[in-house]
Structure formats: structure tokens, C-alpha cells
Amino acid sequence: MGRSLLNQSLCWMFMPLFPGCIYILQLRLQQRRTREQLADQGIMPPLKSPSAFHEQRKSLERAKTEDFLKHKIRSRPERSDLVNMHILQDSAAEGSIQSTQMKLKRARLADDLNEKIALRPGPLELVEKNIIPVDSAVKEAIKAGGRSQNPLLCFPRAAAGRLVWELI
Structure with missing residues (x-):
């Protein structure tokens, strides 16, 4: 009993040093589960039933879980x-x-x-092998090997980490 009073007095003595402490304690007290909720979750014994009954129910649940796990271990695949x-x-x-x-x-x-x-082929090689379908004007420009006069005939090319559109 004396120790509890000492802890309480120390708590109140240091409370001004930690102003958020009161707020946190109040918040935790508001969020605390009720006795009924604790009883429903099996953490505390129900209010109206004797504690021996609660202990017996808990041991039965534990035994049921143990049996279930043993069955699972026995029936696990090879x-x-x-x-x-x-x-x-x-x-x-x-x-x-x-x-x-x-x-x-x-x-x-x-x-x-x-x-x-x-080693994968580039876009020009894929066009030459008829893997990528393209317009006939593009095929002619590729076969000619020179630059096309049509500005719409261009291919993407990676240069310095960015994509550049190059005329054929």
C-alpha cells in the first residue's frame, strides 16, 4: 500500500515536467475496453459466472486447439x-x-x-524480317538506307538515357 502511494506522489510530482502525460493517460482511459468486452473476448471471467467455470472453459478451448494442431501435424503432406x-x-x-x-x-x-x-533484335531488324508490320513507305526508306524526305517516317532511339525520335 505504501509503495502505491509513493508511486502516485512521484507521478503527480513529475507531471508538470511531462504535460502531455495527462492527455495521454486520459486518452488511454477513454479507449480502454469495458469489463463486458474483456469478458466477451475471454480475457476476464464473466461477471455472473464463477471463475472456476471460466478456467474450465479456457482449458477446454486450449485442449481443443491442441487436438486440432496435433491432427494437422499428423495429416501434413510428405x-x-x-x-x-x-x-x-x-x-x-x-x-x-x-x-x-x-x-x-x-x-x-x-x-x-x-x-x-x-542479343535481341532492334526495331529495324524486326521490320526487315517482317515481324513488325509497317507502312510500305517506311519499308522503302529502310531498304534505301538513306534519310527519308517524309518527316513522318521516324523511329524512336535511346540516347543518353532518354528517347529520341530520329528521321530515317
Whole structure:
């Protein structure tokens, strides 16, 4: 009891140093859940029922959850099923080595993709191979190899990190 009074007096003594403290305490008291809400959520025993009944109900809920989890653990899929569903990797390697293998595989994939992107054909090559459909005047200008007199015949080109429209 004496300690509680000491804490209260210390609190009131230092309150002027922390003016926002009163506001925060009032706000928290306003937002505090009621006893009924706490009872509904199973945090406190209901007002009208004995605490022994509440404890028994809580232990039954805990046992039910425990049984449910045990059932889930018993019925979980085998490792081979998880490999077939592509959830786990099929590897006999240890866990630390397996993560290194995965990083190496990703690095190889990134290198392959970068190489394929670097070797992909440009827009002029795609027009020459009839992959991109264009107007006949554009085809003639490309075949001629010179600059077109028509200002509407232009292609985008990346230069210094921005897109430039270049006449053919």
C-alpha cells in the first residue's frame, strides 16, 4: 500500500515536467475496453459466472486447439508430395548449401536473361524480317538506307538515357 502511494506522489510530482502525460493517460482511459468486452473476448471471467467455470472453459478451448494442431501435424503432406507440388526443392544437399545452390541458380538465370536481352533484335531488324508490320513507305526508306524526305517516317532511339525520335 505504501509503495502505491509513493508511486502516485512521484507521478503527480513529475507531471508538470511531462504535460502531455495527462492527455495521454486520459486518452488511454477513454479507449480502454469495458469489463463486458474483456469478458466477451475471454480475457476476464464473466461477471455472473464463477471463475472456476471460466478456467474450465479456457482449458477446454486450449485442449481443443491442441487436438486440432496435433491432427494437422499428423495429416501434413510428405516431403515427396511437397516436391511434386513445387513447394520444396528436390535436393539432397544440406540447408545452408541448398540456399547457396538457389542463389547460384538465380544468378545463372539472371545472366542468361541479360545475354538474351542484349542479343535481341532492334526495331529495324524486326521490320526487315517482317515481324513488325509497317507502312510500305517506311519499308522503302529502310531498304534505301538513306534519310527519308517524309518527316513522318521516324523511329524512336535511346540516347543518353532518354528517347529520341530520329528521321530515317
